[in-house]
Amino acid sequence: MEPNGEEDEEGVPKVGRKGDEEEPALGIAVVGLQILRGAHPKIMHGIHGCIHFSSRSFNTHLHWTTVKIMDLLHGIGVDLVLYLQANYRNYESVFHLASSLADLHTPIFIFFPVWFHLHQKVGINLIWVAVVGDWLNLVFKWVLFGERPYWWVHETQFYGSAPPPVLQQFPITCETGPGSPSGHAMGLAGVWHVMVTAVLAANTERTHSALFSWVVRLGLWMVLAIVILLVCMSRVYVAAHFPHQVITGVIAGMIVAEVFNRVQWIYSASLKKYLYVTLFLLTFALGFYVLLKALGVDLLWTLDKAKRWCIRPEWVHMDTTPFASLMRNMGTLFGLGLGLHSPLCEQKKEIKSASFRLGCIIFSLLLLQLLDTVSLPSKSNILFYLLSFCKSAAAPFITAALVPGCLSVLFLSKNVQRNL
Numbered sequence: 001m002e003p004n005g006e007e008d009e010e011g012v013p014k015v016g017r018k019g020d021e022e023e024p025a026l027g028i029a030v031v032g033l034q035i036l037r038g039a040h041p042k043i044m045h046g047i048h049g050c051i052h053f054s055s056r057s058f059n060t061h062l063h064w065t066t067v068k069i070m071d072l073l074h075g076i077g078v079d080l081v082l083y084l085q086a087n088y089r090n091y092e093s094v095f096h097l098a099s100s101l102a103d104l105h106t107p108i109f110i111f112f113p114v115w116f117h118l119h120q121k122v123g124i125n126l127i128w129v130a131v132v133g134d135w136l137n138l139v140f141k142w143v144l145f146g147e148r149p150y151w152w153v154h155e156t157q158f159y160g161s162a163p164p165p166v167l168q169q170f171p172i173t174c175e176t177g178p179g180s181p182s183g184h185a186m187g188l189a190g191v192w193h194v195m196v197t198a199v200l201a202a203n204t205e206r207t208h209s210a211l212f213s214w215v216v217r218l219g220l221w222m223v224l225a226i227v228i229l230l231v232c233m234s235r236v237y238v239a240a241h242f243p244h245q246v247i248t249g250v251i252a253g254m255i256v257a258e259v260f261n262r263v264q265w266i267y268s269a270s271l272k273k274y275l276y277v278t279l280f281l282l283t284f285a286l287g288f289y290v291l292l293k294a295l296g297v298d299l300l301w302t303l304d305k306a307k308r309w310c311i312r313p314e315w316v317h318m319d320t321t322p323f324a325s326l327m328r329n330m331g332t333l334f335g336l337g338l339g340l341h342s343p344l345c346e347q348k349k350e351i352k353s354a355s356f357r358l359g360c361i362i363f364s365l366l367l368l369q370l371l372d373t374v375s376l377p378s379k380s381n382i383l384f385y386l387l388s389f390c391k392s393a394a395a396p397f398i399t400a401a402l403v404p405g406c407l408s409v410l411f412l413s414k415n416v417q418r419n420l
């Protein structure tokens, strides 16, 4: 039903004809009366009108109820942002650290090299959970059309004619994608769930007393809970998210990690499979974007809002755009497949010593920090996305193939010399 030009006390347009009561029940009651009168043509017309009127009216009601509930949720969320910004100013550096820890860059450039050389399966699982989780996050964001506090306060009718609350912005505030669910919260929950369960599994393999195991278990889950809480507070503090978005992010991340805990084929997937999965995820996301674009829905609607409401243009980073994250994820997955199936990776299987593993971890971390210093030109979008793909593919390839391959040559030649 169309807006009728009248507005309610909160400025929300009223719908339906002027003077109409909008209760679906009324339409049904009118038809009931007609049936009682026995006026056949009128009954048929009335039934048709009733179904039409009540379903449209119901949909409109549902729409405006949803809008009002979301406004309320957003309003409460903004109050929490204001509360955190007023009372937790001293923790600003902790919040910034928490947000950068939760960025998917950390699992790929720091956690993966460590886990891959300590326990290969955990490293592989980590990448799959991070990549597929982030891809799902993108799809959810496109489907859910979530707002972000830093632009919502300027565009909502919620505050009527009163001035909107003033939210402080930071260099990490101006995310360019939709807000629901939080990618940081989802990625962190998934990746840390993988790491905590890996440590717990290693702990249960050892013969400790039941009390010790219980204390370790409790301690680790508490650490996870504290890290998650900090990251959630950080995303709300910087006005990038409403509280419900970080909560749903955490739940979604945990579900992704739990699902991958039960999936075994990722450990033996062939290079072909890596290629097919990468292509499937890429074409699905691009196809979804193109399809909705053809239907008149622009999934990049948030870019303009970020540019309009971010107080500093240099805080709007191109690498936070949905396509940049898609290309990074696809590059990472494909790079892992390439690395695992490279002949360089094969060589490391012959060496199991702790010093070799330690060497691999240290050199991988060093090379990845070097790779990280490479900044990509952002003048052309296509070039930026392609280079993002390549850079992301290089990270797991360096860790899984290049470093162990080169170090194993060194280790093996040393052993040969010793034996001579």
Ligand SMILES: O=P(O)(O)OC[C@H]1O[C@@H](O)[C@H](O)[C@@H](O)[C@@H]1O
Pocket (backbone or CB within 6 Å): 104, 134, 137, 138, 175, 177, 178, 179, 181, 182, 183, 184, 185, 235, 240, 319, 320, 321, 324, 325
């Ligand atoms: O939704 P959040 O928590 O603001 O996270 C945004 C981030 O979400 C990640 O999923 C993307 O890979 C990043 O590119 C993006 O910056």
